[in-house]
Amino acid sequence: MAELTLEDIAKLVGVHRSTVSRVVNGAPNVSPEVRKRVLKAIHDTGYHPNAAARSLATQHSGIIGLVLPQSVGSFFSDPYFPLLTQGIAFGCNNHDLTLSLFLVGSKEDEEKILPRISRRGMLDGLLIQTGHPDDLIIQRVKKFSIPSVLLGRPFDSEGNTYIDVDNVQAAFNATRHLIDQGYRRIATITGNHDSTVTLDRLEGYHKALGGAGIPVDEALVAEGSFTEISGYQAMQKLIATRPDAVFAASDSMAVGAMRAVHEAGLRIPEDIAFIGFDDVPLATLTKIKLTTIRQPILKFGIKAVELLIDIIENGTKPARRIIMDTELVIRDSCGANLIGANQNG
Amino acid sequence: MAELTLEDIAKLVGVHRSTVSRVVNGAPNVSPEVRKRVLKAIHDTGYHPNAAARSLATQHSGIIGLVLPQSVGSFFSDPYFPLLTQGIAFGCNNHDLTLSLFLVGSKEDEEKILPRISRRGMLDGLLIQTGHPDDLIIQRVKKFSIPSVLLGRPFDSEGNTYIDVDNVQAAFNATRHLIDQGYRRIATITGNHDSTVTLDRLEGYHKALGGAGIPVDEALVAEGSFTEISGYQAMQKLIATRPDAVFAASDSMAVGAMRAVHEAGLRIPEDIAFIGFDDVPLATLTKIKLTTIRQPILKFGIKAVELLIDIIENGTKPARRIIMDTELVIRDSCGANLIGANQNG
DNA sequence: ACTAACTGTGAGAGCGCTCTCACAAGTCAT
DNA sequence: ATGACTTGTGAGAGCGCTCTCACAGTTAGT
Numbered sequence: 001m002a003e004l005t006l007e008d009i010a011k012l013v014g015v016h017r018s019t020v021s022r023v024v025n026g027a028p029n030v031s032p033e034v035r036k037r038v039l040k041a042i043h044d045t046g047y048h049p050n051a052a053a054r055s056l057a058t059q060h061s062g063i064i065g066l067v068l069p070q071s072v073g074s075f076f077s078d079p080y081f082p083l084l085t086q087g088i089a090f091g092c093n094n095h096d097l098t099l100s101l102f103l104v105g106s107k108e109d110e111e112k113i114l115p116r117i118s119r120r121g122m123l124d125g126l127l128i129q130t131g132h133p134d135d136l137i138i139q140r141v142k143k144f145s146i147p148s149v150l151l152g153r154p155f156d157s158e159g160n161t162y163i164d165v166d167n168v169q170a171a172f173n174a175t176r177h178l179i180d181q182g183y184r185r186i187a188t189i190t191g192n193h194d195s196t197v198t199l200d201r202l203e204g205y206h207k208a209l210g211g212a213g214i215p216v217d218e219a220l221v222a223e224g225s226f227t228e229i230s231g232y233q234a235m236q237k238l239i240a241t242r243p244d245a246v247f248a249a250s251d252s253m254a255v256g257a258m259r260a261v262h263e264a265g266l267r268i269p270e271d272i273a274f275i276g277f278d279d280v281p282l283a284t285l286t287k288i289k290l291t292t293i294r295q296p297i298l299k300f301g302i303k304a305v306e307l308l309i310d311i312i313e314n315g316t317k318p319a320r321r322i323i324m325d326t327e328l329v330i331r332d333s334c335g336a337n338l339i340g341a342n343q344n345g
Numbered sequence: 346m347a348e349l350t351l352e353d354i355a356k357l358v359g360v361h362r363s364t365v366s367r368v369v370n371g372a373p374n375v376s377p378e379v380r381k382r383v384l385k386a387i388h389d390t391g392y393h394p395n396a397a398a399r400s401l402a403t404q405h406s407g408i409i410g411l412v413l414p415q416s417v418g419s420f421f422s423d424p425y426f427p428l429l430t431q432g433i434a435f436g437c438n439n440h441d442l443t444l445s446l447f448l449v450g451s452k453e454d455e456e457k458i459l460p461r462i463s464r465r466g467m468l469d470g471l472l473i474q475t476g477h478p479d480d481l482i483i484q485r486v487k488k489f490s491i492p493s494v495l496l497g498r499p500f501d502s503e504g505n506t507y508i509d510v511d512n513v514q515a516a517f518n519a520t521r522h523l524i525d526q527g528y529r530r531i532a533t534i535t536g537n538h539d540s541t542v543t544l545d546r547l548e549g550y551h552k553a554l555g556g557a558g559i560p561v562d563e564a565l566v567a568e569g570s571f572t573e574i575s576g577y578q579a580m581q582k583l584i585a586t587r588p589d590a591v592f593a594a595s596d597s598m599a600v601g602a603m604r605a606v607h608e609a610g611l612r613i614p615e616d617i618a619f620i621g622f623d624d625v626p627l628a629t630l631t632k633i634k635l636t637t638i639r640q641p642i643l644k645f646g647i648k649a650v651e652l653l654i655d656i657i658e659n660g661t662k663p664a665r666r667i668i669m670d671t672e673l674v675i676r677d678s679c680g681a682n683l684i685g686a687n688q689n690g
Numbered sequence: 691a692c693t694a695a696c697t698g699t700g701a702g703a704g705c706g707c708t709c710t711c712a713c714a715a716g717t718c719a720t
Numbered sequence: 721a722t723g724a725c726t727t728g729t730g731a732g733a734g735c736g737c738t739c740t741c742a743c744a745g746t747t748a749g750t
Binding site for chain 4: 691693695697698699701702705708709710711714715719
Binding site for chain 2: 228
């Protein structure tokens with residue numbers, strides 16, 4: 001039942017293979033009567049075309065790959081990536097594509113995965129999460145001339161097609177919002193400094209302070225690594241500097257930092273206000289609900305797929321880029337909902 | 346550079362296609378000298394075999410699919426699935442397999458995905474997460490005679506190969522642990538009742554109570570749906586029944602329930618002790634660290650892949666099953682670490 | 691030394707599909 | 721009625737690989 005071929009159906013109906021193929025692919029020039037008979041035979045037998053044969057003949061597979069390099073080690077501990085994956089999966093469903101997941105866990109994985117993502121015939125295109133600037137996988141993939149879209153701005157954006165969120169603007173908005181609440185000693189907990197996300201968010205933070213005439217105090221800048229624990233540790237150092245507000249570059253770090261603040265016996269937002277980044281579900285699970293920057297993660301994934309389809313179909317010639325907007329979600333941690341909020345100003 | 350074929354390499358080296366194929370596949374009967382020359386040509390040109398052609402010729406693709414049905418809607422909000430996916434991805438890496446992800450988001454997705462997961466859709470085998478007993482995808486997949494392993498015991502386990510955790514024993518251990526701490530009014534927050542996981546965990550809970558001669562009080566059993574918010578709501582009802590301990594069938598629900606307890610002004614574990622299930626990272630991020638049942642999620646995924654490989658290679662004839670053990674992780678929420686813990690006894 | 695076995699290589703028939711061509715039959719304007 | 725299209729179908733050459741066979745050359749067994 002599963003080993004049927006086009007030829008079998010053709011024989012059954014009494015037409016040539018070509019005609020069955022036309023019906024299967026919805027091509028024109030098949031008489032309604034014949035089309036009906038073929039369709040019936042296909043339905044009755046439960047025939048499915050062989051994807052490998054089709055891929056070989058058409059030179060494309062309908063499969064795209066999602067590569068998450070080793071440097072994205074936090075892969076599934078940070079809710080960001082699961083959501084991104086989900087968005088991409090939905091994007092694939094929308095366009096009748098199959099998604100293959102390449103999760104690099106170690107150096108050896110890297111060696112095993114590389115041939116599999118270069119192998120012609122299997123993958124029509126690649127979505128690659130950017131991470132460290134010198135990630136081996138990214139370097140090597142460039143050499144395969146396979147259509148690919150980078151998720152997140154790479155360090156050398158020249159000639160690369162990528163999709164990103166407007167991190168500078170988002171961080172600007174977040175910081176600006178804190179300034180508008182009257183805070184002046186605004187600290188920031190950044191991600192690791194070897195990522196463009198971190199640099200961009202830091203830039204937005206600087207811009208907002210500069211725009212308000214607030215001098216940047218390096219003591220108020222602490223480096224984390226996007227994880228909860230790193231936020232906790234960064235905040236422990238930061239507390240001594242007596243900030244009145246903190247912009248954390250991820251919700252996870254904000255949550256960790258808030259934990260440190262609680263343990264120090266300080267109140268949120270009265271003593272220290274908070275704003276995070278991402279708007280993952282965790283943001284609403286904390287005692288004080290987190291004001292944050294919402295990233296359109298699902299839409300981001302869907303858009304990424306569409307961008308990839310575009311370059312698969314039309315070539316990579318002019319490098320394209322998509323920059324998506326974010327949204328400030330005001331909850332309780334920033335003090336905006338407090339009666340008489342601006343007491344810090 | 347990417348459009349090379351076996352034939353090209355053969356011509357380059359001055360041998361027949363067959364010989365190059367032998368080298369590529371590490372087959373014997375190639376003289377060391379020729380092998381070396383071929384290898385050099387492959388390296389120099391950057392040749393990679395075409396996967397579609399190979400799949401067509403060998404009748405297998407080296408790709409397995411992971412199907413997460415629509416009923417697993419909580420997909421990426423619950424950290425369980427990301428971790429499981431990660432385990433499976435590593436299992437695939439270990440065995441040089443490619444993983445395709447089929448995330449069913451809607452009824453329409455279902456229709457689109459079904460033809461793609463039929464065997465001739467290029468997959469060697471399928472890992473299918475079980476959910477509702479009447480999930481369309483699972484029903485239909487059975488009709489394709491494609492090797493598959495179910496993740497979690499299905500309702501009709503007859504003839505199905507599956508892998509699961511020993512939920513009955515795990516829930517028994519959890520409940521038993523609470524009993525051992527001296528608690529007697531032990532409530533439970535279950536998952537949705539249309540899943541075997543829920544039924545099994547409930548059975549373990551019953552068994553432990555029965556074994557200790559504690560009568561089951563139906564008022565102490567509340568149904569949730571594995572999510573944080575459902576745990577919160579279930580606990581709100583439960584509080585009126587004055588339990589002295591709660592066994593929640595997932596960490597997420599435990600966290601939600603603990604939130605409800607805090608809001609009611611009660612202390613954990615002094616007033617109400619808690620034990621969860623899963624041991625996801627969240628369990629250690631709560632104010633009171635959660636005692637829980639650790640599932641070997643990563644190992645589970647890896648084992649699942651190995652089981653699938655087994656039935657791909659050796660057939661599904663005798664249905665196989667693997668049941669994995671869990672581990673009780675004692676932290677603060679169960680009161681075992683309290684000085685003078687057994688005050689409830 | 692003569693058959694038997696092994697080794698290294700070439701030949702070529704598929705795997706199941708797509709797609710261009712060729713062609714018969716029907717449609718239509720002039 | 722004649723040439724020019726259009727429509728429906730069949731033919732068959734690939735797509736790039738694997739794998740069984742055949743066979744020449746070498747090694748071994750008695």
